[in-house]
Amino acid sequence: MGDHRTFKYGLFLLAGAAALGVSGNRRARRAALRGAGSMALASAACAATGASAAGPAATAAAFTAGVALESPRLGAVLAPVVAGVAAARSRNGSQGFGRVLTGVAVGAGVAGATCRWWPLYRDEPADTARPVIAVPALPAGRGLVLVVNGDAGGDTPAEVELRSLLPEADLRLCAAGDDLQTVFDRAVKDVLTDGGALGVAGGDGTVNTAATLAAENGLPLAVFPAGTLNHFAADLGLPTLASAAEAVEAGHGGAVDLGRVSGAGSHTYFLNTFSIGVYPELVRAREARESRLGKWPALCTGLVRVLAEGTPNEVTVDGKRRLVWLLFAGNSRYDPPGFAPSYRRSLDDGLLDLRIVDGSHPFARTRLVAAFLTGTLTRSRVYQATTATRIEIGGVGEEGDYSRDGEVSPASDELVVDKLARALTVYLPVPQ
Structure with a gap:
């Protein structure tokens, strides 16, 4: 009964x-x-x-x-x-x-x-994401050149809402088949000529492209969450298109750090995360299941699959030879510890959040899964976490690619990961 x-x-x-x-x-x-x-x-x-x-x-x-x-x-x-x-x-x-x-x-x-083992999500913005820099107040969006990364053809829901929220903004839809970099280059040129601000509506990869151009050209950036996950916008405290539009009209802004990856004479940047090893595969496996299972259950099943099929990478970290399953570097310190960094308490602490899973220990993958499932990952010998301002990674090119803000890039054999302090000016939420 x-x-x-x-x-x-x-x-x-x-x-x-x-x-x-x-x-x-x-x-x-x-x-x-x-x-x-x-x-x-x-x-x-x-x-x-x-x-x-x-x-x-x-x-x-x-x-x-x-x-x-x-x-x-x-x-x-x-x-x-x-x-x-x-x-x-x-x-x-x-x-x-x-x-x-x-x-x-x-x-x-x-x-x-x-x-x-399934930490609570934190909805509040990063504590230091507060207005400290003057940015242009743009009533009704006048002076804002806003690139919207839309779907194939026609109006997107984000575009329709943005036209209602900011009727005088210069909205430029990047539809399927359009070259996103070209659209952004033209937008930046127009802002430099006419003044105002650059805006972006899209996911973290699109925001990364806009942030790189904004930082290189000294432009304020307005971030509108219009992607799937919107990690950066969430940490800024801009969870909705309306909240971002309010910040643009009010002219509240501040500066945040940029992560930088240097190799073979070139640089790329990241707003959120950099990683090598199985982490990109783990993210893809988690995201494929997240809509059905939720983030943490999807992470658990994805971890088991990725570790069962993958192999650790042999690299050097600051000159020391390491066998690693993954190396993760966050742009500022993340919470919670472990494999699913979800939010930051600061966006300008000048630090890289380093997390390494060592593949050299006996039964490393079994111990790793057991530690994750029992909530003892931070005490496991196969998991190491620390902070730094700069790291040098060798041998990456022999192993494949690296991931930054969810986008995969080919790796040169030697990489340097560091920070540009308060290099990006952004619009921030209006204080309540």
């Missing part, structure tokens, strides 16, 4: 998770995934320990607590579910209040435990 009731309650809660998941709200989707995952773990824990009678209370509490961790408001709305299940079970003569309370405690504990 207990298993049947747990199953019935589980179906009800999964329906709630599905409703949240298709709501279109990112916080609600994260809440749905954590709630459903917590519920599944709580149900498995009750079954494994023979405490199936506590299953309904445990699953209801796990789901509600998981949702509340990501969205306290949604958690408050769902709290009566736990109270109702607890009351219904305690009225059953075979289920005392103490046993029901134990189920609630187990469920809430399981939800809390997920934070150990």
Whole structure:
């Protein structure tokens, strides 16, 4: 009977998770995934320990607590579910209040435990992304040359919204078949001639192209989140097109660091991350599953697949020979530690966030997966994390490519990764 009731309650809660998941709200989707995952773990824990009678209370509490961790408001709305299940079970003569309370405690504990390997997302902008530099205030977007990286032909949803938000901006749609670099070069030339600011609406790779040109030409950059992940815009505190438009009209700005990769006499730049080894493959594997599973479950399955199929790279790091699964460098320090750096508390700390997975230890890949799954990665000998202002990497060209801001570039044999302090001027959110 207990298993049947747990199953019935589980179906009800999964329906709630599905409703949240298709709501279109990112916080609600994260809440749905954590709630459903917590519920599944709580149900498995009750079954494994023979405490199936506590299953309904445990699953209801796990789901509600998981949702509340990501969205306290949604958690408050769902709290009566736990109270109702607890009351219904305690009225059953075979289920005392103490046993029901134990189920609630187990469920809430399981939800809390997920934070150990599935950290909570931080929505706030980086603490130092605050207005400290004067940038042009552009009412209605007058003086803004805004490049929109659109889909094939016709108006994109981003373009339509931007024309409404900033009717006097010079919007330039880069459609399928257009050369993005050429569109940006013309936009930069016009801003240099007429004054104003350069704007970009697209994903992190497109923003990287715009940021490079803006920094090289001393132009302020307005970033509009119109890609899939929009990591840089999120850290700036600009989660929506409307918030970015408000910043442009108000003229609030600041300066952030740029990461730089030098090799064979040329330079490339990164706003977010640089990596060699299996990390680019891990990102692709995670993103292929993320829409279905959520970031952290997708990362777990992607990690197992990539490590099973990949091999470590032999390189030198600051002159020392290393066998590495991956080397990651973040533009400023990232949180949380591990394989899925998600946000930064500062965008101008002058540091590279270095994370290396060593492939020379016995059973390195097995120990790595075990440490990740148990939430002990930061204490594992195969994982190393530190900060630096500059690193020299040798032997990369023999192993293949490197990734920066999600874009793959061919590597020369010797690379230098360092920082350009406060090299990029950007529009920042209006203080509330």
